[in-house]
Amino acid sequence: MAMHDVECCDTFQTHEELLNLVSQKMPDEDELYDLAELFKVFGDSTRIRILYVLFEAEVCVCDLAQALNMTQSAISHQLKILKQSKLVKSRRDGKSVFYSLADNHVRTIIAQGREHIEE
Amino acid sequence: MAMHDVECCDTFQTHEELLNLVSQKMPDEDELYDLAELFKVFGDSTRIRILYVLFEAEVCVCDLAQALNMTQSAISHQLKILKQSKLVKSRRDGKSVFYSLADNHVRTIIAQGREHIEE
DNA sequence: TTATCATTTGAACAACTGTTCATATGTTCA
C-alpha cells in the first residue's frame, strides 16, 4: 500500500486519486454556502407558489396575498427573501409595489425539479 | 367594475383573469409540497458536497465521511435523506454500502443553481 | 396638514433541521 493511500473500510480502491479529484472539482466553501442558500429559498411551498404567480404576470403584494390566500405581511416577508436571492425584482408604482421574476433561471430550476418528481 | 372583479389596492387590473390563470397553472398542493421538499434537500451544503463527490465516482459511506471530513453517522443520516428523495441510490457489497447518483437531474439542477449564483 | 391605503419591518413563538453520541443492525472471517 502506497504511503499516501488511506486505509478505509478495507476497500483498496484509489482513495488518494478520489480525494484529489474531489478537492479539485468541489466548489469552494463560499460557493457551496451560496448554492445551499439558493436552494433553501426554493424549499418552501409559499415561495414556490409566489413564483408560480409571477410566472404569469407582474403582480403587486396585495394581489399576491389575495391570490395565495395569505396575509400581506407573510407574503412581504417571503418576497424579501426572494429578492435577496435575486429571484425576483420590484418596482414601485404609486402606493403599490409590483414584483416580477428577475430572470429565467427560476423557470428552468423549477422545471427540472418537477421533472425529477414526476418519475 | 364587473361583478366578479375583486377590489384590491385600488389597481383596476383584471384580477379575475389573473386569479383564473394562476389557479389553472398552479400545480396542486401535493406537487407543490413535493417540489419544496425536493429543493429542501439541495438546501444544505453537506448534502451538496456529498453530491459533488458522487459526481466523480460511486463511493462507500466511510470514504464519503473521510472525503468530507465528517463523522460516518452524520453522512449516513444525510444519505438517508438523499435516498428518500431519489437523488442517490445504494448497493451493498460485503460490509460496505456504495452510493451513486440516481439520475442526471441532480447535475442539471445544481448546474442551473450555480449559473444563477455566478451573475 | 391629516386620513387612508400599501407595504415593510421587528419581535415572539412554535415547528423543523443537522449534528452528536450511544447503540443497534448487518456482514465477513477466523
Add this chain to the structure above:
DNA sequence: TGAACATATGAACAGTTGTTCAAATGATAA
C-alpha cells in the same frame, strides 16, 4: 460461535425558519 468492521438508527440538543401580530414607513389625495 465470537470478534471486528461498516453502516444505520433513535434521542437529544442547539440553531434555524415561517407565520402572526403590532407598529413603522412610504405614497397619495383631500
